[in-house]
Amino acid sequence: MAKYNTNQRRELAAFLSQHPDELMTAQEISEQVDQSVSSVYRNLELLENEGKVTRQPKDGCREMLFRYMASEHCADMIHMCCSECGRTMHMDENTAKTLCDMLSSDGFGVDRTKTVIYGVCRDCGGNR
Amino acid sequence: MAKYNTNQRRELAAFLSQHPDELMTAQEISEQVDQSVSSVYRNLELLENEGKVTRQPKDGCREMLFRYMASEHCADMIHMCCSECGRTMHMDENTAKTLCDMLSSDGFGVDRTKTVIYGVCRDCGGNR
DNA sequence: CTAGTTGCAAAGAGTTTGCATGGCG
């Protein structure tokens, strides 16, 4: 838990809030805010504990992608990630609810934050 | 693409077919079949290209888990992973179809192989 | 002033690669 309100933390928060719901590596963030990677990792972890940031494995899977959640609303969305263009989008809430309800009746409680649906988005021709 | 039918490949295949749909790290497999990790990685990659093996990031996410798909049937299932006990199960086919159809009508084509739903299974109290 | 933070460099962890040896066909 953060005790001091440091410059680096303020700048990190400022940067992230300009890029809500965007997937970025720790390195990218580190370059953008011009801070050491270690501080970025440490502060991202704090934000993750506060529920403001989540991480998901990058497609191939060597590294993690971090995502800043602007609001409660966003935190509770199921995210879908396009394997072609890499963009993330929110699952329609009705669809999400239907899915969770169906699985719940089988006894499986979905973790909305951790789950990511992979596929191909409309723009990349997912419907063909 | 495999050119020779070596002992190691035969033993790896034999071991995997005794553990269908089970999530294992490369290290675990390496120990079980008593082969070098490098060979295991190389041969798992071949099997992945043949569509017989998939990989998914391990929960926390430092390493990959490999899963041998015994049949076409299994290859086409959406997998659900319990964050508590780590077990994997197949999503009920009706549920899976409903989900894919709902997303498809939004233009998003689900990749059944890559997608893993995280949550808590019945045995671990997911329904509470 | 004191304890939390930072940056650097080194350590870790898992995976990949180069190379000499060994085995399949």
Add this chain to the structure above:
DNA sequence: CGCCATGCAAACTCTTTGCAACTAG
């Protein structure tokens, strides 16, 4: 016998940790 595959160790990549210097309160 020729080429592919294996095992070992070294290289890599991303992340974490130890430590001394720095800074917020």
